[in-house]
Amino acid sequence: MTEKDAHLVIGSNGFQGGAVARALRAGGHEVRGFTRGSGAPNRGTGGVPTAHGDLADRNAVREAFEGVTHASVVLPLVFDVATIETYANNIVTAAREANVRRLVYNTNTPVPDTDTSYAAYDTRRIAEAILRDSGLPVVTLRPPVYLDNIFSPWNGPELAGDGVLSYPLPADLRVSWLSHDDLAAATVAALHREGLENTTLRIGGPEAVTGAELAAEFSRGTGRRIVFRPQEVGEFESRLGRVMGPEAASGVGGIYRWLAEEPDSELFVADHDTVRRELGITTTPIARWVAAQPWHIWLQGTGTT
Ligand SMILES: NC(=O)c1ccc[n+]([C@@H]2O[C@H](COP(=O)([O-])OP(=O)(O)OC[C@H]3O[C@@H](n4cnc5c(N)ncnc54)[C@H](OP(=O)(O)O)[C@@H]3O)[C@@H](O)[C@H]2O)c1
Numbered sequence: 001m002t003e004k005d006a007h008l009v010i011g012s013n014g015f016q017g018g019a020v021a022r023a024l025r026a027g028g029h030e031v032r033g034f035t036r037g038s039g040a041p042n043r044g045t046g047g048v049p050t051a052h053g054d055l056a057d058r059n060a061v062r063e064a065f066e067g068v069t070h071a072s073v074v075l076p077l078v079f080d081v082a083t084i085e086t087y088a089n090n091i092v093t094a095a096r097e098a099n100v101r102r103l104v105y106n107t108n109t110p111v112p113d114t115d116t117s118y119a120a121y122d123t124r125r126i127a128e129a130i131l132r133d134s135g136l137p138v139v140t141l142r143p144p145v146y147l148d149n150i151f152s153p154w155n156g157p158e159l160a161g162d163g164v165l166s167y168p169l170p171a172d173l174r175v176s177w178l179s180h181d182d183l184a185a186a187t188v189a190a191l192h193r194e195g196l197e198n199t200t201l202r203i204g205g206p207e208a209v210t211g212a213e214l215a216a217e218f219s220r221g222t223g224r225r226i227v228f229r230p231q232e233v234g235e236f237e238s239r240l241g242r243v244m245g246p247e248a249a250s251g252v253g254g255i256y257r258w259l260a261e262e263p264d265s266e267l268f269v270a271d272h273d274t275v276r277r278e279l280g281i282t283t284t285p286i287a288r289w290v291a292a293q294p295w296h297i298w299l300q301g302t303g304t305t
Contacts, residue, residue, distance in 0.1 A: 004069065005029060005030060005069045006032065006067050006068050006070070007029050007031045007032065007071070007072065008032050008033075008034060008051075008064060008068040008071045008072070009021045009024065009031060009034065009048070010055070010064075010071065010073045010091070011074040011075070012034060012048060013033065013035040014076070015146075016108075016180060016183060017033070017074050018180075019180040020072045020074075020184045020188070021033055023187070027188060031048045031049075032048065032049055032051055033049070034050065034053065034064045035052065036052060036053065051064040055087040055091070056083065056086050058090045058094075061093075061094040062093065062094040062097060065097065065100070067098070068095075068098045068100060069098075069100060069101050069102075070102045070103075070104075071091075071103045071104070072104050072187050073104065073106065074106040074108065075108070075124075075127060077244065077252060079123050079247075079251035079254070080119075081119070081123055087127070088126070088131055089130060091103075092134040095134075095136050096134070096135075100136065100137070101137060102137050102139065102196075103136050103137065103138045104138075104139045105138060105139070105140050106141050106187065107125075107127070107142045107143070108124055108143070109124060109142065109255055110144060110202060112125075112258070112267060116258050118254030118255065118257060118258045119254055120251050120252055120253075120254040121254070121255065128140055128200075132198065132200075137198070138197065138198065139196045139197065139200075139201070140201070141183075141187065141200075141201055141203050142202050143178050143204065144175050144178055144202075144203075144204045144205075144269075145167075145177055145178075146177070146178055146179065146180055147179045147205070148180045149167075151295075153242075154236075154242070154243060155167070155239075156295065156297070157298040157299070159218070159226065159295065159298070160295040160296065160297075161298070163224060163227060164229050165215050165226050165228050166231040166235075166236075167211065167214075167228070167231055168230070168231045168232065168233045168253070168256040168259075168260075169259060170230065170263035171212065172210050172211070172263065173211070173268065174209060174210055174268065175204075175208065175214070175268040175269070176205050176207065176208045176268065176269050176270035177205050177286055178270070179284055179289050182203075182205065182281070182283040182284055183203070186201075186203045186279050186281055189279035189280055193279065196278060199278070201274065201275055201279070202269075202274075204275070205272075205284065205285070205286060206282075206283050207285060208270070208272075211228035214228060214286065217285075217287045218286070220287040221286065221287040221289070221290025221291040222290055222295060233253050236249075236253060237249045237250055237253040240253075
């Protein structure tokens with residue numbers, strides 16, 4: 001880092017961007033957030049100065065990039081192709097003008113090589129191609145599923161109350177579950193380590209586990225018996241939709257619909273040795289992450305406490 005490094009975190013009010021903003025601040029970096037400022041509660045960015053604007057507004061994105069040397073990009077859970085193309089093109093234009101030294105793009109999800117007909121994957125592949133082919137010094141991070149999704153209003157109460165871990169994954173599918181904090185550590189490393197330009201990394205946690213193995217790690221972490229329940233995608237979408245709206249929930253649901261058709265896919269297994277070597281980070285074992293979460297908060301108001 002030089003004196004003049006300035007970091008822009010797109011999506012800084014979200015869980016992923018918020019974790020990145022916090023990690024950058026903890027590392028002593030200058031950080032600026034970017035969101036629409038729609039009035040949604042700040043999710044713990046530690047009060048970073050934030051530029052407000054819409055990713056669809058080219059001038060707002062340009063202004064946000066003024067003086068920026070490093071950018072962390074996570075696109076919102078929007079799955080319309082034209083809108084995502086506009087967001088990505090605006091970011092490319094602004095990042096070129098700012099002459100950024102590194103841009104890290106978090107695709108939200110693993111990305112199959114070919115079209116899937118599910119917008120959750122296809123829009124992320126399109127954005128990835130726009131950013132990668134821009135000639136900018138881009139590092140692409142493809143995360144699997146976040147552990148934090150389970151510590152959520154749509155999963156937390158059932159897990160804490162009934163000991164059931166419902167998730168819309170085929171029971172035998174292996175996933176390298178990753179925490180938001182480890183995503184942030186990976187992003188900070190990808191922003192700063194030498195020689196990573198134009199690489200794509202399949203990041204993830206240290207264990208690639210099936211549903212039953214995931215539940216076993218949750219049992220170890222919580223000290224009580226947790227069982228895995230493969231959930232219907234429709235049920236998942238309806239629970240998620242209550243929090244983030246039906247459109248975003250249905251878009252996200254596409255990730256799991258594709259996996260239901262491809263239960264032998266290894267796409268959600270990280271190349272952990274490469275991640276450790278290239279990024280120099282060690283990700284958190286599942287049981288340790290589980291043990292650190294205050295699960296009891298999901299019991300409040302259910303009559304179980
Ligand atoms: N692989 C996975 O497991 C996976 C992947 C992605 C997300 N998720 C989960 O989904 C949930 C939501 O993710 P998240 O909180 O990181 O992201 P998010 O809710 O999609 O938030 C995105 C951020 O972008 C901003 N934003 C939205 N539309 C914008 C626009 N048009 N222009 C500029 N800024 C815009 C939002 O703030 P404003 O509203 O103020 O603009 C917010 O700061 C989390 O629980 C996360 O774990 C999981």
